[in-house]
Every structure is written in structure tokens, then in C-alpha cells.
Amino acid sequence: MMMTMVQALNMALRQEMEKDDRVVLLGEDVGRDGGVFRVTEGLVDQFGQQRVVDTPLAESGIVGMAVGMAAYGLKPVCEIQFSGFSYQNFHQIENHAARLRWRSQGRYAISMVLRAPYGGGVRALEHHSESREAYWAHTPGLKMVIPSGPRNARALMASAIRDPDPVIFYEAKALYRAYREEVPEEEEILPLGRAQVVRSGGDLTMIAYGAMLRPTLEAAGVLHEQEGVEAEVIDLLTISPLDEESLVRSVQKTGRAVIVHEAPRSFGAGAEIVSRIMEKAFFSLQAPIERVAGFDIVMPLFAREKSYIPTVARIVAAARKTLKTDM
């Protein structure tokens, strides 16, 4: 069936809830309203208020309560309305969700998912457009997942819910209704911690995730049309733990890499990727690795966000720069 990412996520939640009554959704406006982006639409009608729980407006409350539910063996899926509000629950993730397994020495596995829309491009208010995946990726004990389209969003959400440990699941708002894709009704899961090569090529490795995958693929197309370059494009899908093996294998073949993310450049996921490539594929490199990223500033309000978010032109320019260099 052709679906938007919103519909695909909805299907993943519905199917996991049908299969496993430990799966419970909670968050602000997730019930009758179906979530502000409608990801949970219709679920309260099917599963009732005991499994689709409209909570008071308090992010720490939602996540802290979910930690307790998970300690008792439930599989809560929390919706934080916008990732910009998840700093208010940050400590419940950092102090408890991510380390209760460790603190209790294996007694309490916190199998929970925190879903949050992230990223710009939808002309939203302040606090509604930023990308802060690096915060979560830095915390030991967490998995950080960002799908890039309807089909993999559905498959990754199923895996995230089944995962025995906490998963932070960022959903690009810019992708929610950007396009439709065929999503099979039958079960489909993607393993967490694995990247996908979505375009093969031997000249250059381009690494992206979430909403940045599409402009990166477009840039690869431009490079192919205009100068016959064959770029390999890797969709990270999981930020942490990083699929180092796939990245290294590709760069060993191409010798060049460009990393694209919307989040601020400094200390972002790109920095870690560069470091891994340096450790494992340094002698294959033929040019310095390029990063195309957001600037190290507060995400601008929407009148200027297009100049902040990496563009196809910027990605192409960075790729050309690495292609011109030969060490």
C-alpha cells in the first residue's frame, strides 16, 4: 500500500500493539487527537484509553512514568510532541532509562521508545525545528534511530519497540507527508545498528540520514549527470550504535567521503563518523573528509531556515571539493 511516513508509523504502532499487549502509548494529545501530526490517529479507538494514554502536559512525567512501566516489563512508547521539548525529560533518559539495566545489574531492562519529531523545513515556531540527535548518541545505553522514509520508518519502529533497551526515535517532520512509498502490510523489520547502501558507486561515499537523505541522493544524481561521478550513498538509519563496518568498507573502496546532517556541525554525528573513518580507513583516503551540516547557531526562525538546512548545491560543492583533491 502507498503510504506517507505518518501512515507507515501508525501502521507499525498498530501492528506491534496488536501483537503484544505490553506495548502502551503515552504522551500529550496522543489519544482522541491522534497526536499533533496524527501518527497515533485511530489507535485509541482500537485499543482504548488504557493503552493509548493522554497524559498531563509534562515531558519528564511522561518519560519518568514510562521508565517505571518498563521496569515492570511493559513496552511504553512515549511521544514527545516536538524534540525541542525533550530537554525537559532529558534527565529521566540520561539518569534512569539508559542505565537502570546497569544500576540494577541486569534486573530491570528498560525496553521503551521515545518518539519525537525533529528537524526543520516545515515553517514551524522556535523550539520546533532543531536536530539534537548527538545528545542522545552520546549517552551510553541508548540507541538513536532516525528513519529516512515511510518504509524504513515502519520497519525500524517495529524493531525499536521489540528492542530490549531504550531507543530514541527521531522522525523528520519534513518527511512526514513529503511523499508516499509502498509499505508492505506483512511484517517487515530492519535491524537497529545497520546502515543501508542506497546507491552504489566507486568514486565517493556520501553519508546521510533522516531528512538529509533525499537532498544527498539528489546531489549524487547531479554529480552523475554533470560529471559522470558514481557516488555511493549510505543511509545511516541508526546513529548510535554506529554501523562503522559499512562506512569503513565503503570509504576503503572510494577513498573520499562527504557527511551530511542538519544538526550543528561541531561535535555532531559527522565528527564521530570522521573519527571512525580515520581510525579504520585512513590509508585509503585520497582527500580530506567534508562535512555539510547546520551552522553552530540557534536554528533560525522559518523565514531563514532554508539557508540553514544543507542544500543540494552545498552537498554538490562539498563533493566536488573532495573529488578535486588527491593526496
Added chain:
Amino acid sequence: MPRIPLALSTSIDSLSILDEKGRLDAALEPDIPGEMLLRLYRAMLLGRRFDERLLDLQRQGRIGTFPPIKGQEAAQIGAVAHLQPEDWFVPSFRETAAELWRGRSMESVILYNNGFSEGARIPADHHDMPVSVPVGSQILHAVGLSWAAQYRRTGEIAMTFFGDGATSEGDFHEGMNFGAVFQVPVVFVCQNNQWAISTPFSRQTRSATIAQKAAAYGMPGIRVDGNDILAVWAAAQEATQRARAGDGPTLIECLTYRVMMHTTADDPRRYRTDAEVEAWRQRDPLPRFQQYLLGKGVLSGNEQKEVEEEVLQDIQAAVESAERQMQSMGDPLEMFNHHSAELPPSLVAQREELARELAGSAGEVRS
């Protein structure tokens, strides 16, 4: 249209049954079976003596920093004693007496306070959470646990402990609010020991009591003399019965006092007077309860000595056992355990890195 006063039901009870002079309000005296009275007494005494022993061990450099509980034994034991084994106990970090009541071993407390994570291990069949250091953050876990118990219709309840300082945290508010909105079977026990490190209760809140905050959340609240185990027992009995009956949460404020330092790294003389501490030492919960039991004939002078000796022997055995265990617990690679169900490849590599270093090959140059 007009401005009219709204009549809110904000009255709360303050409860004291056995006062500091040992005078009993017989009309309020709870009917506690003799066997239970002795269990409560032994648990308070164990909490007290173990705490004293931990302080000795800390001063001798045999364990690290720890938060003493002295003076708060009644507030802990009188409340936790109402939990069934399958109920959920969610402590902060100053509930050693309650933890021992729940079956945590003294060895594990010593291990934990000497820097071994193994000391926080919760046995698979225990419905207890490990200590929670970030102040107030565990309150929400109790709400989630009791929500899950309600969802699964197990009939279990949850009880969580926190201090007066925690009531300034957002998580206290969110926990009270969520608990009341969802009407989950949870009991919130505030040990108001009047000091959050150096900050006195008067700088923590302008409310006259913690208990009155319950009214704002739409749940019953009660303040009890936290050094009077009979009062704590009575209030906790009501609260746990309410939770079990499906009538939602209760906030119990146990007014007590932190006789010792915040942790062994703290020097309370910097911020409070000896006179204040001395006044509270006179309200010690332990001799008060002891006098009650002696007067009631539940405990004889000889039995008292026997219990005292037994408790000291148990503590000595636990200290020796813990110190024996720690001799063979040095393996640093243990630190990589229990972070996730499966170690990701990058962590397997980091673990190997340390293993090589420990094996003595750290000096080799990697090519």
C-alpha cells in the same frame, strides 16, 4: 461574575500517637500484633546499628561516602512494613533501614558504598528498585510501576520515598499530578528531615507543611510525627488500604530530623547549631518505641539485650562476608557488563582494548 471565595477542602490531619516523652494516646493506638511490634523494633535497631557501623567503616577508610539515616528509622520502617513482598518499593538514597526490611543484604549495601556496582544488584524475584540519587526523580517510577500493576490487574501497590528537598523538584510535582490524575495505587512517603544538605525546610517551601500540597493534586495528605512509629504505622496503613481499594494515591509527610550529616562528605556544623541537633536527639524514635514495648510487656529487659546482641552479630558477620567478597571482585572488565542486552561492536572493541591493557600489552605500538 462576582468575586466569591471558593470553599476548598484543604484541611489535613497532623498525627501523633506516642510523643517524645513516651506518653501514649490510647484512643489512637494502632492494634499491632506483638510479633509485628518486635519485628518493627528489631528492624529499627538494625537500621540504627548498621548505620553506626557504616559510619565507623567510612571513618576507617573501609568504605566510601554514604548517606546516614540515623533518626529516620521510624519513618522508614513504619511505612515500608505495610508492603507485601510483591508490592513495589521505590527508594531514594537514604532508606537503608527500609531496604534491609525489604530483604536487601547488608553485604550489598557495603559493596555498593565501597564502589562496587554489584552491590546494587536486585534479585530477580524482588519488586524493589535500586537507590536513586537524582533527587525526586524516582517518584515518577513509582507512578509508572503502580500504573503497570493496575494495567496488569495484579493488585500490587507501590510506595516511594523522598525527602523535603525533593518536593522542590519538578518531578515531585509531575509525580503527584500523574499519580492523582491516573488514580494509581501508590503511596508517596516524604521523609521531611528538615535539611537538604545546608538548606533548611523554611527555604525549601513557603508551605507550612509538605502534606498540604496533596490537596492541590486532589489526593489525601497527612503529616505525622515521623519519629513516632505508631503514627507512621497508622498513616501508612490507611494509605496502603486506600491504594489497594483502588482509591488512588496518598501523600504522607513524616516530620523527622536528619541527626547526622547529609553524607559523610558533609560538615553540618557549617550551617546549623548543635543545640538544634541536641533538641532533636531528645526526640529519638528508638528509645521512645523501646519504652513503649517495655511498658506494654511485649519486650523484656533480657530480650532487649538479646536482640541488641543478635543485631550486632549479624552486622559483624555481614561486614566480614562483604570484605571477603570484595577481595576477589577487582576485575575492571566487569564495568562493561549490563549496559545493554547485547554489546555493540564498538563496545566489544573498547572492552578488548582494556583487556589488552590489563594483560600488559598496552605499550605495544599499533601499526
